[in-house]
Amino acid sequence: MGKDINNATHQEMRSLVCAQCHVEYYFNKNLPGKEGTPYLVFPWKNGMAVEDMEKYYDDLEFKDWTHKISKTPMLKAQHPGYETYITGVHADRGVSCADCHMPYKSEGGQKFTDHHIQSPLNNMANACQVCHREEGSKLMANVFERQQKSTETRLKLEDLLVKAHIEAKKAWDLGATEEQMKAILIDIRHAQWRWDYSAASHGASFHSPVETARVIGGGLNIAQEARVKLARLLADLGHNKPVEMPDISSKEKAQAFIGLDIEKLEAEKEEFKKTLLPKWLEEAKAREAKLDVKTVSTQEK
Known part of the structure; x- marks a missing residue:
């Protein structure tokens, strides 16, 4: 750019x-x-x-x-x-993107960005109605x-x-x-x-x-x-x-x-679900747990 x-x-x-x-x-x-x-x-x-x-x-x-x-x-x-x-x-x-998809929230007197990234329509009070x-x-009808x-x-x-x-x-x-x-x-x-x-x-x-x-x-x-x-x-x-x-x-x-060949593709998809996907999900959970610990530590400081 x-x-x-x-x-x-x-x-x-x-x-x-x-x-x-x-x-x-x-x-x-x-x-x-x-x-x-x-x-x-x-x-x-x-x-x-x-x-x-x-x-x-x-x-x-x-x-x-x-x-x-x-x-x-x-x-x-x-x-x-x-x-x-x-x-x-x-x-x-x-x-910004974060204003709608990661809107600010408050807990314990602290204002911070919500890292539950999602559609603004799931959190309209913080994302849209601010x-x-x-x-x-009405806002949802406008979107659709x-x-x-x-x-x-x-x-x-x-x-x-x-x-x-x-x-x-x-x-x-x-x-x-x-x-x-x-x-x-x-x-x-x-x-x-x-x-x-x-x-x-x-x-x-x-x-x-x-x-x-x-x-x-x-x-x-x-x-x-x-x-x-x-x-x-x-x-x-x-x-x-x-x-x-x-x-x-x-x-x-x-x-x-x-x-x-939809049958072949479906078989490959099922194989993926049984092998790679569980492994990826476990790795993602482990990374998320580490991030949560790090975030809590930073907030305490």
Whole structure:
């Protein structure tokens, strides 16, 4: 970001401590002197907007994977919560992540940050109603309304993307060349990046509903452009009717269509639950116990 962390205010740090993880990132294995080592990088060279990070990845010709149906070089958004949060009204008013997700509490005359990190809706008296004097039920309704409207629009983009991927496969099957498909695949990549960006940035539909709507709206436009280009290409390839779409009305049907071996994945999941998960939970409890002792000792001092 080009900022000196030593000059950050106390309130800024109450958000930046969260931004260490709740951000978009990728692992670069080709840094000079660090070849082969997955080095954590934030793609903020051009800025923190969805278009800025998209350009960063495009300039590097970076991809997370290639889509098996459309052959699109895809980007996978991690969880750009901080990037979307800073575009919202709470950030504009100086409200930090911790103010809502780790609000102050008092015990024995001591005021301190609540380290039970959770949704503000689970602790509205301390998280929301310190500033907002409305009834809790009204505040909660406001949150869900924003989230539902965002999801409604995002699902429309999702529908367009599914069709674009399948139509792209049809074009490949009919003999389309890489040159003919290049602009189309870029559109699909950019449209799905916006879909994923809005879905993966946890809480963005509430943290920044205006920016989230802008991002999804851009994705809708780009996805439509991809499908228009596909319709023209398909016509050139001799296909002048709508491409038949599969029945993916349920998760099971969608998994069958893409050839997902769900039984194998379920077996791996059960094995994880039996072996690694108990070990991780025990280690986490041990670390938490040490932290609790340390916290009590510090408060006593």
